[in-house]
Amino acid sequence: xxxxxxxxxxxREKPADCIVDSHALMMRGGYIKYVANGIYSSYMxxxxxxxxxxxxxxxxxxxxxxxxxxxxxxMPASLWQESGRYESxxxxxxxxxxxxxxxxxxxxxHEEAAVSLVREYGQSYTKYPFMIYQFQTKFRxxxxxxxxxxxxxxxxxxxxxxxxxxxxxxxxxxxxxxxxYHRIFFRxxxxxxxxxxxxxxMMGGSISHEFMLLTPVGEDSIVICKxxxxxxxxxxxHAGPDMTCDVRNTDLHDSAKVQEGDIxxxxxxxxxxxxxxxxxxxxxxxxxxxTRSMNMTFTGKNGETQYPVMGCYGIGIGxxxxxxxxxxxxxxxxxxxLAVAPWQIHLCAVRADAPGVKxxxxxxxxxxxxxxxxxxxxxxxxxxxxxxxxxxxxxxPFRAIISPRNIRQNIVEIVSRxxxxxxxxxxxxxxxxxxxxxxxxx
Amino acid sequence: xxxxxxxxxxxREKPADCIVDSHALMMRGGYIKYVANGIYSSYMxxxxxxxxxxxxxxxxxxxxxxxxxxxxxxMPASLWQESGRYESxxxxxxxxxxxxxxxxxxxxxHEEAAVSLVREYGQSYTKYPFMIYQFQTKFRxxxxxxxxxxxxxxxxxxxxxxxxxxxxxxxxxxxxxxxxYHRIFFRxxxxxxxxxxxxxxMMGGSISHEFMLLTPVGEDSIVICKxxxxxxxxxxxHAGPDMTCDVRNTDLHDSAKVQEGDIxxxxxxxxxxxxxxxxxxxxxxxxxxxTRSMNMTFTGKNGETQYPVMGCYGIGIGxxxxxxxxxxxxxxxxxxxLAVAPWQIHLCAVRADAPGVKxxxxxxxxxxxxxxxxxxxxxxxxxxxxxxxxxxxxxxPFRAIISPRNIRQNIVEIVSRxxxxxxxxxxxxxxxxxxxxxxxxx
Numbered sequence: 001x002x003x004x005x006x007x008x009x010x011x012r013e014k015p016a017d018c019i020v021d022s023h024a025l026m027m028r029g030g031y032i033k034y035v036a037n038g039i040y041s042s043y044m045x046x047x048x049x050x051x052x053x054x055x056x057x058x059x060x061x062x063x064x065x066x067x068x069x070x071x072x073x074x075m076p077a078s079l080w081q082e083s084g085r086y087e088s089x090x091x092x093x094x095x096x097x098x099x100x101x102x103x104x105x106x107x108x109x110h111e112e113a114a115v116s117l118v119r120e121y122g123q124s125y126t127k128y129p130f131m132i133y134q135f136q137t138k139f140r141x142x143x144x145x146x147x148x149x150x151x152x153x154x155x156x157x158x159x160x161x162x163x164x165x166x167x168x169x170x171x172x173x174x175x176x177x178x179x180x181y182h183r184i185f186f187r188x189x190x191x192x193x194x195x196x197x198x199x200x201x202m203m204g205g206s207i208s209h210e211f212m213l214l215t216p217v218g219e220d221s222i223v224i225c226k227x228x229x230x231x232x233x234x235x236x237x238h239a240g241p242d243m244t245c246d247v248r249n250t251d252l253h254d255s256a257k258v259q260e261g262d263i264x265x266x267x268x269x270x271x272x273x274x275x276x277x278x279x280x281x282x283x284x285x286x287x288x289x290x291t292r293s294m295n296m297t298f299t300g301k302n303g304e305t306q307y308p309v310m311g312c313y314g315i316g317i318g319x320x321x322x323x324x325x326x327x328x329x330x331x332x333x334x335x336x337x338l339a340v341a342p343w344q345i346h347l348c349a350v351r352a353d354a355p356g357v358k359x360x361x362x363x364x365x366x367x368x369x370x371x372x373x374x375x376x377x378x379x380x381x382x383x384x385x386x387x388x389x390x391x392x393x394x395x396x397p398f399r400a401i402i403s404p405r406n407i408r409q410n411i412v413e414i415v416s417r418x419x420x421x422x423x424x425x426x427x428x429x430x431x432x433x434x435x436x437x438x439x440x441x442x
Numbered sequence: 443x444x445x446x447x448x449x450x451x452x453x454r455e456k457p458a459d460c461i462v463d464s465h466a467l468m469m470r471g472g473y474i475k476y477v478a479n480g481i482y483s484s485y486m487x488x489x490x491x492x493x494x495x496x497x498x499x500x501x502x503x504x505x506x507x508x509x510x511x512x513x514x515x516x517m518p519a520s521l522w523q524e525s526g527r528y529e530s531x532x533x534x535x536x537x538x539x540x541x542x543x544x545x546x547x548x549x550x551x552h553e554e555a556a557v558s559l560v561r562e563y564g565q566s567y568t569k570y571p572f573m574i575y576q577f578q579t580k581f582r583x584x585x586x587x588x589x590x591x592x593x594x595x596x597x598x599x600x601x602x603x604x605x606x607x608x609x610x611x612x613x614x615x616x617x618x619x620x621x622x623y624h625r626i627f628f629r630x631x632x633x634x635x636x637x638x639x640x641x642x643x644m645m646g647g648s649i650s651h652e653f654m655l656l657t658p659v660g661e662d663s664i665v666i667c668k669x670x671x672x673x674x675x676x677x678x679x680h681a682g683p684d685m686t687c688d689v690r691n692t693d694l695h696d697s698a699k700v701q702e703g704d705i706x707x708x709x710x711x712x713x714x715x716x717x718x719x720x721x722x723x724x725x726x727x728x729x730x731x732x733t734r735s736m737n738m739t740f741t742g743k744n745g746e747t748q749y750p751v752m753g754c755y756g757i758g759i760g761x762x763x764x765x766x767x768x769x770x771x772x773x774x775x776x777x778x779x780l781a782v783a784p785w786q787i788h789l790c791a792v793r794a795d796a797p798g799v800k801x802x803x804x805x806x807x808x809x810x811x812x813x814x815x816x817x818x819x820x821x822x823x824x825x826x827x828x829x830x831x832x833x834x835x836x837x838x839p840f841r842a843i844i845s846p847r848n849i850r851q852n853i854v855e856i857v858s859r860x861x862x863x864x865x866x867x868x869x870x871x872x873x874x875x876x877x878x879x880x881x882x883x884x
Contacts, residue, residue: 096538
């Protein structure tokens with residue numbers, strides 16, 4: 001792809017309303033465009049990132065026996081009345097009526113739809129366990145969208161739902177999914193994501209984990225004990241046994257504070273601390289809440305009627321992309337990990353009007369393309385400063401530079417976006433060298 | 443994938459409310475589940491079909507320099523007020539208010555969003571032409587959803603928008619897209635799709651083409667002249683120069699009839715006939731309607747301010763899947779073309795409890811999987827009748843059968859779903875033979 005043809009503007013100035021770096025860089029780099037409060041359109045570079053993220057998630061969901069399905073965005077209110085959530089969920093759920101005055105809602109999560117899809121299928125214990133998942137648009141009418149793609153109203157989510165004959169089977173699967181989530185975050189370039197348990201146990205409550213990228217710009221506060229493995233989000237830490245987990249991504253906005261050195265509820269030592277983080281995923285043991293309320297049953301081995309036990313597992317795609325950007329950037333732009341980068345290499349023809357530069361760069365561009373390498377090629381007649389600042393904003397992990405000086409020396413410079421790697425290779429073998437560098441980096 | 447684990451029920455009885463074959467077969471085969479009027483969930487087999495369709499479309503859109511982007515499902519009313527369509531479109535557009543009482547709509551098409559995305563980018567003639575496209579959920583509150591996925595309220599659409607400095611450039615690109623559409627329909631297994639021009643010309647109207655799969659169950663009537671190349675949908679035939687094309691997929695429901703042998707408006711011979719068809723795609727020359735109303739301008743070569751000229755290009759993914767099923771099925775199920783089949787081959791272990799059958803089938807299943815062949819494997823202890831009728835409903839283009847008799851003869855039977863091809867190969871080389879057969883069929 002030629003950068004000259006890439007739709008979207010890039011600019012140097014940080015937009016005034018951007019507090020979080022990923023928000024500013026996604027605006028500056030031509031990744032997103034504001035449409036309305038908490039609603040964005042995506043340009044091609046972001047779409048390429050999110051498609052790669054989705055493919056990684058898809059592979060990991062398939063690897064734990066997930067089946068990709070699709071639920072609708074628009075659902076009849078009746079489905080949500082069955083579970084009781086039509087009444088219990090507040091203004092964040094959009095409700096409207098269609099032309100025949102039937103009440104409909106916009107899906108903000110899909111437990112009801114999942115139960116409805118498999119209610120007839122799952123009538124015998126022999127069908128269990130199974131897991132279904134989708135990538136689908138969600139709309140939540142948040143009161144306070146913020147920070148670009150970190151907290152929006154419309155977003156794409158991977159949501160998965162597992163069904164089991166008993167709690168032990170759910171727990172086993174839940175552990176598999178927990179591991180799959182760590183693999184996903186590792187593969188997209190966030191190996192440091194931690195899982196934070198939120199065990200509200202006891203009174204029929206549910207077990208859940210949030211996956212947190214620790215960063216000062218995160219909107220969630222995580223209570224961490226320095227002496228034991230106690231970790232809880234602020235909400236779970238304060239809510240205790242009565243906490244409900246139905247609607248995910250609720251946040252407490254720090255109405256209650258935890259002081260450094262407070263007493264840990266588990267080890268009883270004065271060792272609590274608070275870190276901030278972005279919730280990049282969550283997993284829940286739902287129990288029989290939805291199967292019971294929606295009357296989904298199966299016949300057990302001995303003929304008895306039982307309610308299946310459910311788990312659910314979510315990852316917001318746009319928020320994950322923003323989190324990767326948050327974890328991997330400098331002042332000049334994102335530094336995309338190779339696995340999710342919009343392009344693998346950014347080819348710069350510096351002073352394309354100088355003798356030999358354009359011909360050499362064109363030839364390398366052709367070779368890279370025919371080798372199946374994802375290359376974005378800048379042959380515009382612009383200054384080196386503009387060329388490199390645009391490349392910084394595109395954030396391809398590697399850059400190949402062809403300039404008049406390099407031509408004289410018969411080399412192509414190859415540098416990594418994070419500046420940790422740089423080399424010069426002969427022009428003749430540059431395509432092959434780049435292929436090897438990319439293979440090494442994978 | 444083991445068929446035993448496939449979520450979804452299959453059944454032999456035609457559902458009472460299914461008039462169209464593809465609807466009945468998609469219900470019977472566990473492809474879709476009714477959620478509400480004109481709203482369905484998809485099970486894994488359909489999701490696999492639609493993902494393959496989307497990938498083919500993506501390749502063809504990229505090949506004509508398209509850039510994949512994404513617009514939101516939920517949009518502010520203000521965007522549609524700019525174009526004037528907030529008022530002009532009727533009840534098929536869902537309107538609602540958010541928690542702060544701002545008016546929003548559900549996207550039924552995305553011309554406004556497209557103009558909004560590129561309005562700043564496209565300020566200089568040097569940026570043109572460009573095309574952006576997306577795959578996105580649309581919601582149209584149709585009065586009469588019908589025929590399963592043929593006419594629904596919620597659906598996924600590939601919609602593309604091209605921008606040009608002048609009409610001639612649009613026309614050139616429009617022709618490229620017209621060709622790309624024929625390639626898409628060819629590749630998904632519908633080589634006989636015809637394009638029907640709807641030229642309402644003259645009074646600033648727009649040129650458009652509908653791509654029609656001719657079939658008696660189609661809901662559109664196409665007027666075809668037997669003496670010249672006049673083809674028009676019923677609406678265009680009757681509407682003449684004042685026809686507007688803004689909202690696609692409108693239909694006339696045959697309020698006005700054309701008789702066989704009526705006079706052709708072009709060649710003036712009494713040679714009109716009427717065929718029925720499903721509209722599987724459409725392309726429009728929009729002119730400056732949206733750029734003008736939304737005040738998108740560019741500076742031309744000589745400094746003059748001009749409105750860009752637009753084209754738009756749609757394909758409904760679910761409707762296309764249903765149309766493929768409509769064109770390729772028998773009484774027993776779909777006969778998916780290889781390029782879009784949920785699985786390439788269906789492996790049947792007939793009487794898996796008989797000596798040798800299961801071990802042989804398991805081994806072949808493993809080999810096929812490690813060769814990257816998409817195989818669905820039925821090793822259930824069910825009758826041959828159930829096994830084969832399920833395979834018919836899954837519709838994989840090839841079937842491999844391992845039975846006690848085949849084991850004794852040391853062969854694997856391979857038959858095509860359409861029964862036009864059948865062979866027997868030695869068990870030892872079956873995996874390799876299947877690979878060759880699939881390669882040949884591609």
